[in-house]
Amino acid sequence: MYAPLISRLNDLLLTTDRKQRLRITRSLMAANVFIACCFLQIYAWSIGYMELEDVKRLSGVIVLNILTWYVVLRSGLNLRFDDPAMTLPQILSALTIIVGAYSVTGPVHGSTMMLLALVLVFGIFNMKQKGAIIAGGYTVVLMGIAILIKIRTDPLHYPFKLEIAHFVLTAAIVPTISGLAAQLSSLRAKLQAQKDELANALVRIQILATRDELTGLVNRRHMLEVLGQHKKRLERSGHHRFCLALLDIDHFKRINDTHGHAVGDEVLRNFAKVVQSGLRDTDVLARWGGEEFLVLLNDTSPELANVGLERARMLLAEATTVAALPDLKPTFSAGLTAYNLNEALDVCIERADRALYKAKDGGRNCTVIRMGLTAADATYRSPTEPSTLQE
Numbered sequence: 001m002y003a004p005l006i007s008r009l010n011d012l013l014l015t016t017d018r019k020q021r022l023r024i025t026r027s028l029m030a031a032n033v034f035i036a037c038c039f040l041q042i043y044a045w046s047i048g049y050m051e052l053e054d055v056k057r058l059s060g061v062i063v064l065n066i067l068t069w070y071v072v073l074r075s076g077l078n079l080r081f082d083d084p085a086m087t088l089p090q091i092l093s094a095l096t097i098i099v100g101a102y103s104v105t106g107p108v109h110g111s112t113m114m115l116l117a118l119v120l121v122f123g124i125f126n127m128k129q130k131g132a133i134i135a136g137g138y139t140v141v142l143m144g145i146a147i148l149i150k151i152r153t154d155p156l157h158y159p160f161k162l163e164i165a166h167f168v169l170t171a172a173i174v175p176t177i178s179g180l181a182a183q184l185s186s187l188r189a190k191l192q193a194q195k196d197e198l199a200n201a202l203v204r205i206q207i208l209a210t211r212d213e214l215t216g217l218v219n220r221r222h223m224l225e226v227l228g229q230h231k232k233r234l235e236r237s238g239h240h241r242f243c244l245a246l247l248d249i250d251h252f253k254r255i256n257d258t259h260g261h262a263v264g265d266e267v268l269r270n271f272a273k274v275v276q277s278g279l280r281d282t283d284v285l286a287r288w289g290g291e292e293f294l295v296l297l298n299d300t301s302p303e304l305a306n307v308g309l310e311r312a313r314m315l316l317a318e319a320t321t322v323a324a325l326p327d328l329k330p331t332f333s334a335g336l337t338a339y340n341l342n343e344a345l346d347v348c349i350e351r352a353d354r355a356l357y358k359a360k361d362g363g364r365n366c367t368v369i370r371m372g373l374t375a376a377d378a379t380y381r382s383p384t385e386p387s388t389l390q391e
Contacts, residue, residue, distance in 0.1 A: 136178025215272035223286035252291035278312030333359035
């Protein structure tokens with residue numbers, strides 16, 4: 001009954017943003033240290049060790065500090081800074097207040113010293129190495145100044161010998177905590193670097209597993225996964241048509257033998273770019289092996305799919321695939337077919353492969369469309385050879 005109300009109240013007070021919510025919660029948890037300081041003041045006043053005015057002033061500063069940091073975090077102003085948690089500023093303000101409490105709590109001032117360590121511990125897991133050094137140095141210096149002033153102004157409650165012991169204790173404990181915070185910061189940085197390296201390695205592995213290294217296209221293995229997904233979609237809907245085309249660069253071995261493998265690699269890379277530019281965004285071009293490429297032409301018929309292939313053929317004729325050899329104009333032969341519902345993918349690919357071999361046998365630089373096992377093939381010549389043959 002009350003759960004939704006409590007949830008809405010938490011969202012109102014702490015926001016719905018997970019990270020901001022965590023920052024506000026941590027800040028409010030740290031406020032418990034200040035609340036303890038307030039109770040200490042009240043106790044000191046009740047036994048006559050503090051003036052009521054001092055209690056009011058210090059308690060007012062504490063409440064103002066808590067509210068200020070809550071408003072900064074709740075309003076999102078903290079997001080403008082490099083450290084959205086604002087760990088160091090919060091710790092420095094807390095240390096300042098505690099040293100102030102140390103200076104006005106009279107005979108019970110020694111009990112505030114443990115609060116210094118507690119505040120530093122709150123920041124130990126968030127502070128960076130530089131911040132930890134600053135917080136530790138700030139605490140020792142500020143505490144030393146406060147002790148010197150109180151020894152001179154209130155020697156009765158702040159006797160020299162006792163305050164020297166307090167300072168030595170502060171100078172020993174605070175740097176130790178700061179050093180530990182610095183070590184943890186360094187460890188966090190190393191762990192984050194390792195995490196980033198692992199994430200980058202995972203991305204590279206995923207790319208290597210799905211992409212051809214030379215052309216950047218989808219590789220054979222991943223293309224089979226993509227085809228499997230399209231096959232399942234077609235089986236579920238019955239309306240998701242697609243075609244497959246096998247492309248083979250004409251006389252590629254001759255290019256390699258004549259100009260070398262470096263030129264051959266450049267031809268493959270630029271061939272992939274040009275053909276990709278002639279296809280639709282929904283089509284998928286994969287390097288199938290060697291100089292062969294497989295194209296998934298999505299949601300179309302063979303005749304319309306061939307429009308995309310011919311567009312790629314025209315772009316290829318106009319493009320410069322090798323900068324040093326502008327007259328080198330590679331062409332391609334293609335075998336195109338439509339996927340039939342409920343047939344095995346390898347059957348469809350085999351049909352496209354047969355059509356490709358027929359295109360090669362028919363003089364290359366053309367597309368052969370094979371409609372089915374029994375239907376006649378249609379051969380579409382290069383735009384430079386506009387004749388269309390029908391068997």
